[in-house]
Amino acid sequence: MSSQAAHVEPIGIYLTVFGMLIVLTMLTFAVSYAELPGNWSLVAAMTVATIKAMLVGAWFMHLKHDTRFNLMVFLSAFWFMAVFFGFTMTDLTTRGALFEIRDNHALQAEKGEKYATPAVLNEGAHGAEPGAGEGGH
Amino acid sequence: MNLQTESEVAAVPEGGVPDGGVPDPGEDHTHLAMHFHDLDQQKSAAKLGMWIFLAQELLFFSGLFMAYFAFRFLYPDTWLAAHELLDKRMGTLNTVVLLTSSLTMALAVRACQLNDLKSCVRYLWLTIACACGFLVVKYFEYAHKFQLGELPGHHYRFEGITGGAPELFFSLYFMMTGVHGLHVLIGIGIMVWMIFGPIRRGRVSSQQYSLVENVGLYWHLVDLIWIFLFPLLYLVR
Numbered sequence: 001m002s003s004q005a006a007h008v009e010p011i012g013i014y015l016t017v018f019g020m021l022i023v024l025t026m027l028t029f030a031v032s033y034a035e036l037p038g039n040w041s042l043v044a045a046m047t048v049a050t051i052k053a054m055l056v057g058a059w060f061m062h063l064k065h066d067t068r069f070n071l072m073v074f075l076s077a078f079w080f081m082a083v084f085f086g087f088t089m090t091d092l093t094t095r096g097a098l099f100e101i102r103d104n105h106a107l108q109a110e111k112g113e114k115y116a117t118p119a120v121l122n123e124g125a126h127g128a129e130p131g132a133g134e135g136g137h
Numbered sequence: 138m139n140l141q142t143e144s145e146v147a148a149v150p151e152g153g154v155p156d157g158g159v160p161d162p163g164e165d166h167t168h169l170a171m172h173f174h175d176l177d178q179q180k181s182a183a184k185l186g187m188w189i190f191l192a193q194e195l196l197f198f199s200g201l202f203m204a205y206f207a208f209r210f211l212y213p214d215t216w217l218a219a220h221e222l223l224d225k226r227m228g229t230l231n232t233v234v235l236l237t238s239s240l241t242m243a244l245a246v247r248a249c250q251l252n253d254l255k256s257c258v259r260y261l262w263l264t265i266a267c268a269c270g271f272l273v274v275k276y277f278e279y280a281h282k283f284q285l286g287e288l289p290g291h292h293y294r295f296e297g298i299t300g301g302a303p304e305l306f307f308s309l310y311f312m313m314t315g316v317h318g319l320h321v322l323i324g325i326g327i328m329v330w331m332i333f334g335p336i337r338r339g340r341v342s343s344q345q346y347s348l349v350e351n352v353g354l355y356w357h358l359v360d361l362i363w364i365f366l367f368p369l370l371y372l373v374r
Contacts, residue, residue, distance in 0.1 A: 025233060
C-alpha cells in the first residue's frame, strides 16, 4: 500500500457533486408524480438512488482515491445483499407454483385417475438425466 | 493509547530505512500506537476497520429492506395506499438537509487534510445543525402520524386504508426511519464529543485525522441509507 498522502480535492468538486445530488433528488421527486405503469416507478426511483449513492461513495467517501481493498470490502456487502434479496424474493414469488402442483395431484387423486407427474415436473425431468450436467456437487 | 515516548525515540535524522524495522523518520510519530509499524499502516488499518463496520451496517439494514420488499410484494394495494399518507415534501426537504450535512462533513474532513482545524470545527457544527434539522422535521412527521393513529402493530387505529395489514407498513416505516434516526442521533453525539474532546485537545492534525475521516464515513453511510429509504417509503407507488 503506497503512502496515504492525503488526496485533497478542490472545493469545487464537492460543490459540483452536491449540486448533482440535489438535481437528482428533485428529478426523482418530479418523476414520482408521473403515473408510470407497473414497476417502472420502483425501477426509476432505485436507478436514481443508485446513481446518488455512487456519487456519495466515490467523492464524499473518497472511494475513488481509496485503496481497491476498501472498495472491495464495501461492495462485498452489496453482493451479500443481492444474494439475500435474490433468494428470498425468488422463494416468495414462486412458492405459488408448488401449491398448483400439489392441487393438481389432489384433483387427479379425487377423480381416481392414475397418478400422473404434472407437466411442469415432466419438462424438468428431460433436462436432468442422472449424471448429465450436474457438476455442482 | 498513544505512546508518547515513541516521538522522542523517533527523532532520527531524515533518510532512514523505512522497511528495516525502524519507523519511517521525517514524520510526526506523536500519534503512532506501539503496535503499528508506521503512520501509514496505522491509518490504513483504522480505515479498513471502518469499512468493515460500514459493510456490517449495510447488512444490518438489509434485513429491514428485505422485509419492506417482501411485504410490498404480498400487500401491494396496502403499500400503495399507505405511501400516499406520507408527506413527499417533508421527505424531500429532509433529503436535501441530509445531503447538505454530507457536504459539510466532506468539507470538514477536507479542512483537516489542510490542517485548518478552525474550519473543520465550523463545518462540524454546520453538520450537527443539519442533523438536528433533520430530526426536527422527523419529529413533526412522527407527531402527525401519532395523532392520526398511523402506528405500528396493535397500536394502529387509523381507518383510511383499504387492503390487508396496513399496520405492517407503519411497523416498517417506524422501524426503518427510527433506526436510521438513531444513527443520526449517535452521529450528533460523536461529532459533539469529537469537537470538545480530541480536536480541542490537539489530537487531530493533517498528520492524524483518521478519527474525523472515519466519523465522516459513518455520516456519509447514514446519508446513503436515507438515499434509499426516501424513495422506497415516500415516492414509489
